[in-house]
Amino acid sequence: MGDNILARTTDLAKVICEKYADKGKTAVDATCGNGHDTVWLAERFGSVYAFDVQKSAAEATSRLAENRGFNNVTVICDSHENMGRYVKEKVRLVMFNLGYLPGGDKNIVTESHATLKAVDGALSLLEKDGMICIIMYPGHWQGAGEKEALLQMASKLDKSKYHCVCTDMINQPAGAPEILFITLKT
Numbered sequence: 001m002g003d004n005i006l007a008r009t010t011d012l013a014k015v016i017c018e019k020y021a022d023k024g025k026t027a028v029d030a031t032c033g034n035g036h037d038t039v040w041l042a043e044r045f046g047s048v049y050a051f052d053v054q055k056s057a058a059e060a061t062s063r064l065a066e067n068r069g070f071n072n073v074t075v076i077c078d079s080h081e082n083m084g085r086y087v088k089e090k091v092r093l094v095m096f097n098l099g100y101l102p103g104g105d106k107n108i109v110t111e112s113h114a115t116l117k118a119v120d121g122a123l124s125l126l127e128k129d130g131m132i133c134i135i136m137y138p139g140h141w142q143g144a145g146e147k148e149a150l151l152q153m154a155s156k157l158d159k160s161k162y163h164c165v166c167t168d169m170i171n172q173p174a175g176a177p178e179i180l181f182i183t184l185k186t
């Protein structure tokens, strides 16, 4: 497990995501950034679609996947809100790691309106017993509003179809990362 809070949160998310791994199924990395989450998914799923709005991020992800020898990754340089245009099969897991690219331009961040649309698209693609995992960073300039919008959306999802769970780091300062899990019942 990573020692800093960001690494620790991503590691915790992946412990849960691991339960959904299936080499016969498809996963989506909705925010591929430097490609670390994409290759993690590529090791565990038959096919992975990876999205990012930044060309440099899409290129970094393609390079990392290629260097690691994964030929099951499709990298798409487009907003995740357009996911449904590219992904035509049902998916087992969709991972969002929100915020800005570490080491990149902090002004290019995920934004509530696009994130909400993307989650809506992901919900339509989700197979039964599939999961959407959203790592949220309420500590940055756009992050608190984005988290609130996501929690509001999730709290209104049909309780007969979905289970929504959100983590809360109760001994950490306000703005600590949180994870929202949405599972579709069988």
Ligand SMILES: C[S@@+](CC[C@H](N)C(=O)[O-])C[C@H]1O[C@@H](n2cnc3c(N)ncnc32)[C@H](O)[C@@H]1O
Residues within 6 Å of the ligand: 030, 031, 032, 033, 034, 035, 036, 037, 038, 051, 052, 053, 054, 057, 078, 079, 080, 081, 097, 098, 099, 100, 101, 102, 108, 109, 110, 111, 114, 115
């Ligand atoms: C925290 S980083 C992702 C880290 C990445 N998963 C990794 O393993 O390196 C967030 C990424 O979301 C991307 N992003 C922002 N808005 C987006 C959008 N509308 N669609 C897809 N990606 C977006 C940013 O460009 C940034 O690379």
